[in-house]
Amino acid sequence: MHEVGSWADGKLKMDPKEVVWKKGSRVFPSSVCSLPCGIGEVKYMQQPREFLADEFTCQDCGIGNWPHENKTGCYALSSATTAGPVLTSVNYAIPVWQGRAVPTATTGDHRRPPATTSDKEILQQVETSGD
Structure with a gap:
């Protein structure tokens, strides 16, 4: 064991280069909890018709709308897209x-x-x- 830092006068003095992490690595590990959400990710499972209002909130796009690929907003579906299910149900x-x-x-x-x-x-x- 070797010294990587010290505590004096209520302050921690530490040399991160001297810290040995898992498997002998000297690279400071990143915390998964601190990473921002990626595209389409949120802290809980979102529904297919929802977009991300912020990192913690999903909002429904509403009938006739669909979220953009990056899940930051919604766009209106074309009439050709929405007419298909209606004709199918009539059939x-x-x-x-x-x-x-x-x-x-x-x-x-x-x-x-x-x-x-x-x-x-x-x-x-x-x-x-x-x-």
């Missing part, structure tokens, strides 16, 4: 509507869905089979 809604309309049309004047006209025992077999 799914049409078959659902057809799936409800066809059984109604096939029952016609009976005013009951086909399942209520089935034998009770058959329904119980279907329910217990798990299919």
Whole structure:
């Protein structure tokens, strides 16, 4: 052990070049806690539509907006970008509507869905089979 500094008159005098750190290194280690956040980083997990207002605060960009690549602000999405999901949901809604309309049309004047006209025992077999 060798002396790297001294304490005198309430003051620490130290020669950092004499300090030997982990694995014999003489390079002063950096503290991870003192490093600033990088692009898109914050002290907690941010959501995809949020930007960094400051190092500790995420803010939502709002509907129709998306954060810039560096997460410092937001930009408005183009109408071409936002129109895609709307058309996709319409494409799914049409078959659902057809799936409800066809059984109604096939029952016609009976005013009951086909399942209520089935034998009770058959329904119980279907329910217990798990299919």
